[in-house]
Amino acid sequence: MNAGWWRAAVAxxxxxxxxxxxxxxxxxxxxxxxxSAELQAVAPLMGTAHxxxxxxxxxxxxxxxxxxxxxxxxxxxxxxxxxxxxAVAAAGTVDLVRALTRSxxxxxxAGLGLALTPDVWAIGTRxxxxxxxxxxxxxxxxxxxxxxxxxxxPDGQSEGSPDRWLVAAAVVFGLSIGNHSLTLLLALxxxxxxxxxxxxxxxxxxxxxxxxxxxxxxxxxVFLELPLRAGPFRAALVYGRPETWEGFWYxxxxxxxxxxxVSPFADLGGRLGLLMARTVTQFGPLALLIxxxxxxxxxxxxxxxxxxxxxxxxxxxxxxxxQNADIGRYYLGPILIAWTWLGILAWAATVTVGGYLAARxxxxxxxxxALLVAPAILVSPVTFVTVDESRDTSxxxxxxxxxxxxxxxxxxxxxxSYSTPLWYAQHVEGQRPxxxxxxxxxxxxxxxxxxxxxxxANLPTRPVYVIREDPAEVARLEARYVLEPIDxxxxxxxxxxxxxxxxxx
Numbered sequence: 001m002n003a004g005w006w007r008a009a010v011a012x013x014x015x016x017x018x019x020x021x022x023x024x025x026x027x028x029x030x031x032x033x034x035x036s037a038e039l040q041a042v043a044p045l046m047g048t049a050h051x052x053x054x055x056x057x058x059x060x061x062x063x064x065x066x067x068x069x070x071x072x073x074x075x076x077x078x079x080x081x082x083x084x085x086x087a088v089a090a091a092g093t094v095d096l097v098r099a100l101t102r103s104x105x106x107x108x109x110a111g112l113g114l115a116l117t118p119d120v121w122a123i124g125t126r127x128x129x130x131x132x133x134x135x136x137x138x139x140x141x142x143x144x145x146x147x148x149x150x151x152x153x154p155d156g157q158s159e160g161s162p163d164r165w166l167v168a169a170a171v172v173f174g175l176s177i178g179n180h181s182l183t184l185l186l187a188l189x190x191x192x193x194x195x196x197x198x199x200x201x202x203x204x205x206x207x208x209x210x211x212x213x214x215x216x217x218x219x220x221x222v223f224l225e226l227p228l229r230a231g232p233f234r235a236a237l238v239y240g241r242p243e244t245w246e247g248f249w250y251x252x253x254x255x256x257x258x259x260x261x262v263s264p265f266a267d268l269g270g271r272l273g274l275l276m277a278r279t280v281t282q283f284g285p286l287a288l289l290i291x292x293x294x295x296x297x298x299x300x301x302x303x304x305x306x307x308x309x310x311x312x313x314x315x316x317x318x319x320x321x322x323q324n325a326d327i328g329r330y331y332l333g334p335i336l337i338a339w340t341w342l343g344i345l346a347w348a349a350t351v352t353v354g355g356y357l358a359a360r361x362x363x364x365x366x367x368x369x370a371l372l373v374a375p376a377i378l379v380s381p382v383t384f385v386t387v388d389e390s391r392d393t394s395x396x397x398x399x400x401x402x403x404x405x406x407x408x409x410x411x412x413x414x415x416x417s418y419s420t421p422l423w424y425a426q427h428v429e430g431q432r433p434x435x436x437x438x439x440x441x442x443x444x445x446x447x448x449x450x451x452x453x454x455x456x457a458n459l460p461t462r463p464v465y466v467i468r469e470d471p472a473e474v475a476r477l478e479a480r481y482v483l484e485p486i487d488x489x490x491x492x493x494x495x496x497x498x499x500x501x502x503x504x505x
Contacts, residue, residue: 008095011094011098011104011107011108012091012092012094012095012107012111013091014108015090015091015093015094015108015111015112015115016087016088016090016091016111017087018090018112018115019083019086019087019089019090019091019111019112019114019115019124020083020084020086020087020124022115022116022121022124022380022384023082023083023086023087023115023121023124023125024080024083025384025388025390026121026122026125026384026387026388026389026390027076027079027080027083027124027125027126027389027390028079028125028126028389028390028392029076029389029390029391029392029393030072030073030075030076030079030393030395030396031073031075031395031396031399031421031424031425032075032079032126032127032392032395032421033394033395033398033417033418033420033421034416034417034420035050035127035128035420036078036079036126036127036128036420037075037127037395037420037421037423037424038050038420038423039054039057039061039078039127039128039129040074040075040078040079040127040420040424040428041237041420041423041424041427041428042058042061042235042237042239043057043058043061043062043064043065043074043078043127044061044062044065044074044077044078044428045062045235045236045237045427045428046058046059046062046225046229046235047229047235047236047237047238047239048225048226048229048230048235048237048238048239048240048242048251049129049239050239050441051239051240051250051251051252051253051254051255052180052181052251052252052253052254053223053225053226053239053242053251053252054129054178054179054180055178055179055222055223055224055225055226056132056175056176056177056178056179056222057129057132057178057179057180058225059222059225060081060132061078061081061127064077064078064080064081064084065077065078068080068081073429074424074428075127075424075428078127079125079126079127081127081131081132082123082124082125082126082127082128082131082132083124083125083131085124085131085132085134085135086115086120086121086123086124086131086134086135087115087124088135088138088139089114089115089120089131089134089135089137089138089336090111090112090114090115091111092111092135092138092139092142093107093110093111093114093138093336093339093340094107094108094110094111095107095142096110096138096141096142096145096340097110097111097339097340097343097344099142099145099146099149100145100300100301100304100340100343100344100347101300101343101344101346101347102347103346103347103350103365103369105365105366105368105369106343106346106347106350106365106368106369106372107343108369108373109343109346109368109369109370109372109373110339110340110342110343110372110373112373112376112377113339113342113372113373113376114335114336114339116373116376116377116380116383117282117283117335117339117376118281118282118383118386118387119282119328119329119331119332119335120134120332120335121383121384121387122386122387123329123332125387125388125389126389128329129179129180130180130329130330130332132179132180133176133179133180133182133183133332133333134332134333134336136172136175136176136179136183137176137183137186137332137333137336138336139172140169140172140173140176140186140190141307141308141336141340143165143166143168143169143172144165144166144169144190144193144194144307145304146165147162147163147165147166147169147197148193148197148303148304150162150165151197151198163207163210166194166207166211167210167211167214169190170211170212170214170215170218171214171215171218173186173190173215173218174214174215174216174217174218174219174222175218175222177219178218178219178222178223181254182315182318182330182333185311185314185315185318186311186314186315186333188310188314189306189307189308189310189311189314190307190311192306192307192310193303193304193306193307196302196303196306197303223252226242226248226251226252227242227243227248230242230243230247231243236427237423237427239251239441240441240445241445271320275316275320278328278331279338282331282335283338283375284375284376284379285375286342286372286375289342289345290338290341290342292345293338293341293342293343293344293345294309294341296341296344296345296348297309297340297341297344297345299348300344300347300348301344304340308337308340308341311333311334311337312333312334312337312338315330315331315333315334316331316334318330319331319334342372343372346365346368346369346371346372347365347368349368350364350365350367350368395421398418398421399421399422399424399425401494402418402422402486402494403422403425403431403432403435405486405494406432406435406463406465407463408434408463409434409435409462409463410434410435410436410462410463410464410465411435411436411438411454411458411462411463411464411465412435412436412437412438412465412466412467413438413451413454413455413464413465413466413467414437414438414439414466414467415439415440415467415468415469416439416440416441417469418467418493419437419439419441419467422437423437436458436462438454451466451468451473451477452477452480455481455497456500459497459499459500463496464496464497465486465494465495465496465497466483466495466497467493467494467495468493468495469493474495477497479501480500480501481497481498481499481500481501482497482498482499482500482501483495483496483497483498484496484497484498
């Protein structure tokens with residue numbers, strides 16, 4: 001085994017295995033709540049998830065569900081897919097940082113550091129589109145850096161045309177758009193990087209067209225999953241109406257979430273304070289070195305500094321503007337970029353210290369790598385405790401309790417966090433096909449009206465249950481209906497509607 005093979009393959013593979021082992025140790029053992037349960041249900045059925053539909057993830061998840069069949073139920077397989085995506089991201093980071101610094105040791109440190117960062121570690125423990133987003137962004141950055149390096153090599157030292165790197169990057173960019181719309185924020189940074197590397201590219205219309213066709217074809221192919229699985233080859237679970245023109249764009253452009261954007265400059269001081277606190281939580285003492293790492297990147301790899309700095313900036317601004325659910329997931333790209341900057345800083349320190357000490361660069365780089373990854377390793381036992389979901393069986397217990405409590409032919413007026421595990425039990429596991437699960441989304445898609453309209457339409461002929469968490473909403477229902485809460489430690493807001501308190505108007 002020669003040194004080239006070690007640098008190119010063995011080190012990233014070893015780091016990938018370590019990253020997967022860490023994710024697997026903390027992994028949710030099966031079914032979850034909320035979006036995780038939706039992905040656990042939709043991907044094995046090749047259905048349509050909530051906006052933007054995530055067709056790349058759904059297609060990959062469907063395939064992974066088949067390949068990972070021997071390793072447990074579909075819910076666990078989707079969790080394993082998240083762990084594998086984080087493993088790919090960590091392994092890819094080794095190669096990316098090695099390409100940026102020419103140091104395998106520093107690349108290994110950055111890859112391990114990424115895998116042990118709290119938000120990254122946590123994202124690999126349950127079904128998540130953001131885990132795949134992280135992996136695709138790593139691959140995209142590696143291809144772009146590879147294109148820059150290939151263009152700078154003498155012709156005799158290049159294997160094939162450098163252009164193939166950029167065409168491949170266009171394909172990965174398209175796949176990433178199909179996985180998560182956060183990728184669109186990278187369009188301007190990538191464009192600036194391409195122009196910085198090859199200012200004359202605008203005089204190559206054929207090559208630009210080839211990249212554009214590769215990107216457009218990839219996006220078109222993956223997004224065809226939405227109308228096909230909602231129309232002629234309809235899946236059991238379809239969000240919205242993507243088989244129609246208006247419904248497709250409603251899903252693909254995430255129209256329902258537009259109201260979640262606010263100005264990032266409102267309460268700027270408070271937002272920056274939260275950002276700094278988040279950075280310290282993720283990086284510990286290395287947080288102070290991230291700006292220094294960017295300066296080192298500007299000096300050592302100025303074009304990559306342009307690409308990564310612009311990408312981090314626009315993503316952080318967007319995350320600061322987006323008020324919806326667990327926003328920590330939106331910082332995975334910036335976390336990756338920060339680790340590459342820290343890797344470049346470690347290499348710059350290696351060159352400087354090695355020059356003063358006249359030491360072997362490899363030995364000094366190994367020392368710098370050890371210092372780089374040491375904080376993440378030292379706090380990993382504490383991090384593990386914060387991300388560990390390996391004993392969380394609450395979703396499975398709740399589903400089992402709920403299905404047992406529901407009368408035959410029942411109608412369940414549910415909401416998202418609890419609808420998704422019920423969908424999994426019904427559509428993936430085949431349990432209780434007699435019940436109707438009417439989510440808030442179902443009411444919109446089928447024009448069923450508000451909650452009371454659904455209850456009034458079904459109460460005379462079928463057992464009706466509601467799952468509501470908001471006390472004010474429960475109080476309004478109690479004023480209109482006689483409610484009978486389902487007792488038990490795992491009931492979680494499950495209530496039977498016994499009768500109307502007043503005649504229907």
